[in-house]
Structures are given as C-alpha cells and as structure tokens.
Amino acid sequence: MSVRIAGMGWVTPLGRGVDQVWARLLRGDEATAQTIPGLDGTKSYQGFLVPKEASNNLPPHPRLRRASAISRFAAAAGLDALAQAKSGNLKVEMESLALVFAVSNGGVAYTKRFYHGIVESGAQSASPLLFPETVFNAPASHLAAILGLNGATYTIVGDGAVGILGIKMASELLETGAANHCLVVAAEEADWLLFDAYHKWRLLKSSPPLEPFSDPPRGTILSEGAGAVLLSAEGKVKIDSISPGGNFSHQRDAIEVVNRVLQDVRDQAACIVASANGTFVDLAEREAIRQEAPQSIVYSPKSPLGESVGASGLWQVIVAACALAGKQLPPMLHAAKNTGLRFPSREAEVGPAAIVSSCGLNQQAAGLRLST
Amino acid sequence: MLSFSAINVENRRSRVAVVGAGIVSPLGSGLQKTRHSLRRATDCVTAVSGFDVRHCRCKTAAQIPDQHFLAHRQTNRKNARLHRASHMMIAALAELLEHDPEFRPQVTVIGTTSGGMSFGEDYYRALHRQENLRRSPEWIANYPPQKPVLDAQSEFGISAPCFVIANACASGTNAIGRAFESVRSGKYERVLTGGYDALSELVFVGFDSLQAATPEKCRPFDRNRSGMVLGEGAALLALENFETAQKRGAEILGEIVGYGISTDNHHLTQPDPSGSGPRRAMEQALQSAGCGADQVDYINAHGTATLLNDAAEGKAILELFGKVPVSSTKGMIGHSLGAAGAIEAVICLLALQSQFLPPNINFREPDPDLALNVVANESRDAKIDVALSNSFGFGGTNASVLIRKAAA
Numbered sequence: 001m002s003v004r005i006a007g008m009g010w011v012t013p014l015g016r017g018v019d020q021v022w023a024r025l026l027r028g029d030e031a032t033a034q035t036i037p038g039l040d041g042t043k044s045y046q047g048f049l050v051p052k053e054a055s056n057n058l059p060p061h062p063r064l065r066r067a068s069a070i071s072r073f074a075a076a077a078g079l080d081a082l083a084q085a086k087s088g089n090l091k092v093e094m095e096s097l098a099l100v101f102a103v104s105n106g107g108v109a110y111t112k113r114f115y116h117g118i119v120e121s122g123a124q125s126a127s128p129l130l131f132p133e134t135v136f137n138a139p140a141s142h143l144a145a146i147l148g149l150n151g152a153t154y155t156i157v158g159d160g161a162v163g164i165l166g167i168k169m170a171s172e173l174l175e176t177g178a179a180n181h182c183l184v185v186a187a188e189e190a191d192w193l194l195f196d197a198y199h200k201w202r203l204l205k206s207s208p209p210l211e212p213f214s215d216p217p218r219g220t221i222l223s224e225g226a227g228a229v230l231l232s233a234e235g236k237v238k239i240d241s242i243s244p245g246g247n248f249s250h251q252r253d254a255i256e257v258v259n260r261v262l263q264d265v266r267d268q269a270a271c272i273v274a275s276a277n278g279t280f281v282d283l284a285e286r287e288a289i290r291q292e293a294p295q296s297i298v299y300s301p302k303s304p305l306g307e308s309v310g311a312s313g314l315w316q317v318i319v320a321a322c323a324l325a326g327k328q329l330p331p332m333l334h335a336a337k338n339t340g341l342r343f344p345s346r347e348a349e350v351g352p353a354a355i356v357s358s359c360g361l362n363q364q365a366a367g368l369r370l371s372t
Numbered sequence: 373m374l375s376f377s378a379i380n381v382e383n384r385r386s387r388v389a390v391v392g393a394g395i396v397s398p399l400g401s402g403l404q405k406t407r408h409s410l411r412r413a414t415d416c417v418t419a420v421s422g423f424d425v426r427h428c429r430c431k432t433a434a435q436i437p438d439q440h441f442l443a444h445r446q447t448n449r450k451n452a453r454l455h456r457a458s459h460m461m462i463a464a465l466a467e468l469l470e471h472d473p474e475f476r477p478q479v480t481v482i483g484t485t486s487g488g489m490s491f492g493e494d495y496y497r498a499l500h501r502q503e504n505l506r507r508s509p510e511w512i513a514n515y516p517p518q519k520p521v522l523d524a525q526s527e528f529g530i531s532a533p534c535f536v537i538a539n540a541c542a543s544g545t546n547a548i549g550r551a552f553e554s555v556r557s558g559k560y561e562r563v564l565t566g567g568y569d570a571l572s573e574l575v576f577v578g579f580d581s582l583q584a585a586t587p588e589k590c591r592p593f594d595r596n597r598s599g600m601v602l603g604e605g606a607a608l609l610a611l612e613n614f615e616t617a618q619k620r621g622a623e624i625l626g627e628i629v630g631y632g633i634s635t636d637n638h639h640l641t642q643p644d645p646s647g648s649g650p651r652r653a654m655e656q657a658l659q660s661a662g663c664g665a666d667q668v669d670y671i672n673a674h675g676t677a678t679l680l681n682d683a684a685e686g687k688a689i690l691e692l693f694g695k696v697p698v699s700s701t702k703g704m705i706g707h708s709l710g711a712a713g714a715i716e717a718v719i720c721l722l723a724l725q726s727q728f729l730p731p732n733i734n735f736r737e738p739d740p741d742l743a744l745n746v747v748a749n750e751s752r753d754a755k756i757d758v759a760l761s762n763s764f765g766f767g768g769t770n771a772s773v774l775i776r777k778a779a780a
Contacts, residue, residue, distance in 0.1 A: 040502075112496070119496065119497055122424075123426075123428045123581075124427040126580070127581065128581040128583070131578035132582075132640045134574070136485065136538035137540050137765075140767065141637075141766070144767075148637065149635060150635050150636060150637065152633045153633075153635040154550070156538065157484075157487070157538045159516065169535060169550070172554065175559075176559070193499075202509070244535075245533055246532070246533050247522050247526075257531075362513070363518070364534065
C-alpha cells in the first residue's frame with residue numbers, strides 16, 4: 001500500500017498551524033530568542049519558546065488540567081493534524097487509528113520539579129501528582145484519552161532522528177494492517193536544565209543566529225514545540241521510502257550513516273530538508289550531500305525555528321510536505337558561505353520530490369523521501 | 373481439539389522463531405542460573421543499597437550486584453563511563469550471541485522506561501551542589517534511553533537501526549510484539565528485541581510516593597497484597613524468520629506466535645477496574661496467533677501485587693482463561709519496568725523448554741474475588757506448550773505476547 005500524509009499539525013516558536021508557520025518561514029521570519037534563567041540566576045541561556053497562545057484552544061479535557069507543556073504541544077499538534085485530515089473529507093475511525101509519539105528529552109520540567117523536591121527536602125516530599133507526568137509516554141496517554149483511542153499507542157524515544165523512526169514504525173503499522181490510519185506526533189519542551197546540559201555538552205550557542213553549515217560549527221539554539229502527521233492510504237503527499245538509517249559511535253562517523261541514508265532515499269531531482277543545526281551534524285550532512293546529491297537544493301529550518309530535538313524530524317517532514325505543495329522553499333537564513341551546497345533562491349522551483357535528512361545529536365540518523 | 377499448528381495456518385504469515393536469548397536479572401546472569409533460581413523460587417528482594425530510602429515507605433528492591441554483569445567485561449576508559457544499564461545490555465547480548473554467533477539483526481526494537489536515569493540524577497545533584505560538575509558531559513551523553521542499546525550493539529560490531537519503545541511498564545512486551553510483527557509480516561528476517569531498566573532513585577521514590585510500592589513482601593494475587601517492589605535487569609531475544617533459521621541450522625528455542633496491544637483511557641496510573649484493557653490485549657494476542665484460550669497452558673501475569681492491577685488483570689484472566697495456571701514472577705524479581713516484559717518472556721521460554729510452571733512466591737491466602745489457579749510459592753512440573761506473558765503500564769498501555777514451545 002502507499003502511505004501518504006493526510007493531515008499535519010505544527011506548534012512552533014513561530015506560532016501554531018501549518019499555514020501560519022509556513023507563511024512566516026516563506027517571509028523569512030525567524031523566532032525571537034527569549035532568555036531562560038539557569039538554576040541560581042547567575043547563568044542564563046537563549047532559546048526559542050512557543051508563544052503561550054499557541055497551545056490555547058485545546059478541548060477542556062480533565063487530562064490536560066495538570067499536563068505539562070509537552071503534553072499540551074502534542075495534543076495541539078495531534079488534534080490539528082486530525083482536523084486537517086477530516087477537513088479533507090478523510091473518515092478516521094478511532095478504532096482503527098494508531099498513535100505513535102516520538103520524543104527525545106520528554107517532560108523535563110515536571111521531572112526536574114519532582115526530583116528537585118527529593119534533592120531539596122528528601123523522598124517524603126516527592127509529589128505523587130508530578131511523578132506520572134514524568135513518564136515518557138504521558139503525552140501519548142493524554143492524547144489517546146482525548147481522542148478516545150483504545151488501540152495501539154506507542155511512544156518511541158531517541159535523538160533528533162526519532163521523528164523519522166516514528167514515521168517508519170507508523171508506516172509498518174499501516175502496511176501490516178495493524179491500523180488504517182496512524183497519527184505520528186513528536187514533541188519537546190524547553191527548560192533551563194536542557195539548556196544547561198546541551199551547554200555542558202558543548203553543543204549550544206550563546207545567542208542567535210543559528211548558522212547552519214558553518215565550519216567550524218558554532219553551536220545550536222534549542223527550541224520547543226510539536227509536529228504531527230496523520231498517515232493514511234489517502235493524501236496528497238506520498239512517503240516514497242524511509243530509511244531507518246543506523247547509528248554512529250563517534251561524531252566523526254556520522255557522515256557514513258548520513259551517506260547511507262541519502263543513498264537509501266536517493267532522488268537526484270529532490271530537494272533536501274536537512275537537519276543542519278550549527279553542530280557536527282552540519283559537517284556530516286554537508287559532506288554526505290556533496291557526495292550523494294550535489295545538485296540538490298538544500299534547506300534547513302533550524303535557523304528560524306531552532307533545534308527542537310525530538311520534534312525536529314517531524315518539523316522537517318512538514319517543511320518538505322509544504323515545499324512540495326507550494327513548489328518553493330523558504331530562504332535559507334544565516335547559512336555559511338562557500339559550503340559547496342545549493343541553497344534555495346527565489347527562482348529555484350521545488351520538484352516533485354523532497355528528501356528529509358535527520359541526523360541526531362546522540363548517534364542516530366534516518367531519512368525519508370516524499371513526493372506529490 | 374485441533375492442534376495449535378492446524379489452527380494457525382490460515383492466520384499466520386511467516387513463523388517467528390526465537391533463536392537466541394540473553395538475560396541479566398536478580399535471579400542471576402544467564403539462562404541457566406535464571407532457570408535454576410526460578411525452580412528454587414528464589415526471593416531476590418533485599419534492602420536498597422544504592423540510594424537513601426530512609427524516608428520511603430518501601431525500603432526494598434530486587435537489585436543486581438554489579439559483579440553479576442561486569443564479571444566478563446574488559447575495563448577500559450570507554451566502558452568505565454557507561455551506565456550500568458549499558459553493562460547489563462552488553463552482558464545480555466553477549467549471552468545471546470554466544471548461543472547464536474551468526475545472528476546479525478537488521479533492526480533492533482528495545483523497551484525501556486528510564487534509560488540512564490541515575491546519570492540524570494547525578495548531574496542534577498552535582499548542579500544543585502555546584503560540585504563535581506566535571507563529569508557532566510559523560511553523564512549527559514550516557515543518559516539517553518537509546519544509549520545502552522547502542523553501546524551493546526557497538527560492543528559486538530552491530531549497527532542496526534534502533535527503535536526504543538517507552539510504553540512505561542509494557543515497553544518490553546511491546547518491543548517483542550513489534551519485533552514479532554516485523555518478522556511475521558516479512559518486513560525483516562532478523563530482529564533483536566527485549567528490554568532493560570536499571571534501578572534509580574527518581575523512579576523508586578516515584579512509585580513510593582504513589583504508595584504503589586509496599587513496605588512488606590510483594591504478594592501478587594494474594595488477598596493481602598499491598599503493592600509492588602521494584603527490580604532491574606535486561607533481557608534480549610533474537611527473533612528470526614522460522615524458515616531461514618531452520619535453513620541455517622539455528623537452534624530454535626521457541627516461537628512467538630501472537631501479540632496484542634490495547635490502550636485504556638481510564639486513568640494515567642490506574643487500570644480500568646473492569647479489566648477491559650488487559651482483556652483486549654490478551655484477546656488480540658490469541659486472535660493474532662489463531663489460538664483458542666483453551667490452548668494456553670500457562671500465564672505469566674503482569675501481577676504487580678498492587679490492589680488495582682491484580683484485580684483488573686485477574687478479572688480479565690478469569691473471564692478469558694478460567695483455571696489456567698497463573699503466576700507473577702515479580703514476587704521473586706520485583707518489577708523491572710521496561711525490562712519486565714522481556715525478562716518475563718525469557719522466563720516463559722525457560723518454562724516451555726524445561727516444562728515447569730514458575731512460582732508466584734509470598735502467596736499466603738487466595739483473594740476471594742479472584743478464583744485464579746495461582747502457582748503458589750513453588751515451581752511445578754507441568755506439560756506446557758503455549759505460554760502467555762502480560763505487561764501493563766502507566767498511560768493505560770497493555771500488551772500480551774504468546775510464546776510456543778519449540779517443536780521437538
């Protein structure tokens with residue numbers, strides 16, 4: 001069977017809604033960085049956060065009363081994707097709908113609050129209300145409850161490539177008849193603890209702009225939000241092939257895996273929506289693209305939207321689907337010069353296929369090819 | 373009665389063989405020690421030694437001494453940085469590959485709930501105290517849930533793409549189920565699957581805060597059950613298309629024949645008291661195997677010994693299976709969360725191989741509301757051809773796998 005994208009939902013620092021965010025990307029807008037204070041107030045970080053109003057207008061479901069930001073982002077994107085599919089007259093029965101939720105860092109804010117209580121005051125102060133929200137699959141459980149879904153629900157964890165792996169798993173659920181439709185949602189929430197960790201990991205840039213493909217890499221800007229795609233046998237955008245890629249033990253080996261991914265989903269006429277985010281990932285993608293698809297137009301959405309880690313793969317897929325529908329890509333912001341890559345220009349028209357290359361920061365890479 | 377294989381012919385696509393397994397659990401490292409400890413009904417629950425539990429209700433867990441999985445490991449700088457979950461996974465994979473050195477997975481599907489959580493704790497405590505932050509980068513790099521899987525693969529030169537499922541306590545069974553479906557559908561010929569989790573303070577205190585953990589003995593399905601104890605471990609299974617496994621002469625340890633998954637939306641942490649979620653998962657597993665409930669000879673229950681879980685699961689088991697022998701092995705090994713489903717699947721394999729029913733220890737008095745045939749306190753010899761393994765978790769995730777004895 002052919003697996004297609006029947007609906008999409010998008011919650012980003014540039015707002016909520018596929019049309020709205022896409023229009024802003026085409027205009028060349030980029031998110032405004034906000035200052036996130038660290039633990040003791042002496043240190044602070046710059047990141048792209050989702051505006052508060054972007055996760056308003058959610059159904060008044062009791063599960064969302066105490067839910068963390070990540071659950072709210074996931075619910076907003078998931079419900080929007082379903083609504084878009086239904087507005088296209090797709091009939092989605094809840095009994096035959098599966099949910100795959102992809103995430104990397106998970107509910108960091110509640111996990112930190114829960115553990116902080118233990119560190120500060122001992123185990124007796126641990127909150128039984130917070131603990132269940134720290135579990136990786138809490139956002140998926142909330143969304144399943146809102147939808148009344150009682151079939152297959154999977155939460156998968158990984159690095160930035162996890163969104164593509166989620167689509168791979170969803171495609172297999174459809175292809176094997178385990179579900180007729182599958183909602184794939186990926187989400188992440190920002191918290192100072194994450195910023196501190198990525199800073200200590202020497203992957204963070206102190207302030208925007210995020211400069212894709214710079215050599216040496218200058219660091220990334222973290223962000224948050226969610227993306228969702230409803231997969232079905234119907235829909236305008238087709239998923240031609242998915243490469244679950246592989247793993248690399250050292251950053252220097254990432255190029256080999258990205259190369260393999262690009263070979264798996266190769267199409268010389270396709271544009272490439274890359275995961276370049278100002279880190280070692282950029283050098284791996286640059287070299288792999290030069291070798292495997294030197295003529296392809298390359299775009300990374302991470303300058304305007306930031307690095308949303310677990311959500312980033314699905315954001316790239318949404319960008320690729322929008323680019324195919326509108327036959328254009330947004331302008332590449334702050335990209336390094338003399339990279340040997342072709343970036344989008346006003347004149348360049350997007351062909352009938354787009355490749356998503358998703359290389360994560362923690363040893364995983366995957367990719368897929370879409371077409372109309 | 374129709375034979376199992378006769379019933380299956382129509383429903384089944386490819387048959388799925390288990391051609392290797394490896395386990396590290398509180399029962400011991402390796403299949404042999406595990407079998408031995410199961411037969412002896414060993415209670416592995418001891419006082420928690422890894423962190424401060426003075427202010428917790430529950431003060432015990434089933435822990436694995438590090439030397440059990442580090443014994444054969446070379447220590448070098450890289451290995452010294454790894455999380456103990458990585459070491460457990462490496463030991464489990466070593467055993468699996470020792471059994472079937474030719475096995476090379478095309479993809480890996482592993483369940484976990486908390487990855488390298490204790491490294492996250494170390495990092496947060498160091499931040500809080502503003503000391504010992506030098507180790508932060510290694511804690512952060514080794515914290516993510518996929519890391520122990522990648523470490524284990526890397527140790528043996530495997531670089532298969534990894535799907536890490538985090539469906540709370542059902543993760544391990546969900547991973548085996550997905551792996552099974554991938555092989556059965558013909559998508560892949562060889563899939564490595566299983567689950568792991570290492571004990572951590574955050575998770576321990578979390579279950580304690582919910583009063584789901586007991587200050588007493590863990591007594592699954594007992595009238596006076598008062599909650600769970602936590603455990604830890606890793607277990608892996610090598611799944612392969614039955615025909616290709618046979619062709620290359622691989623030893624077949626058993627077959628995965630059915631898988632069911634359901635979600636119940638009753639509550640984030642509590643099962644629907646009707647047992648409808650577990651029941652749907654078990655029914656689906658039977659349906660996917662083309663197997664009747666009367667053909668199941670043993671059920672390794674989720675059986676956490678919490679009031680609500682055992683009541684809901686017990687009700688569903690009774691309705692579907694009546695007096696089939698049931699045990700929860702969590703009284704012996706605790707609840708190892710993401711590893712539980714994988715460890716219990718291996719326990720089912722051992723039971724099928726050696727024809728015995730694993731014991732449900734600490735059982736004193738039947739629950740009058742649950743007229744189950746509990747394998748109380750001692751293992752029993754029995755003829756078993758098909759075993760069902762259940763796992764249910766937070767978020768209302770329910771999963772069941774059916775495992776069949778290898779043909780003689």
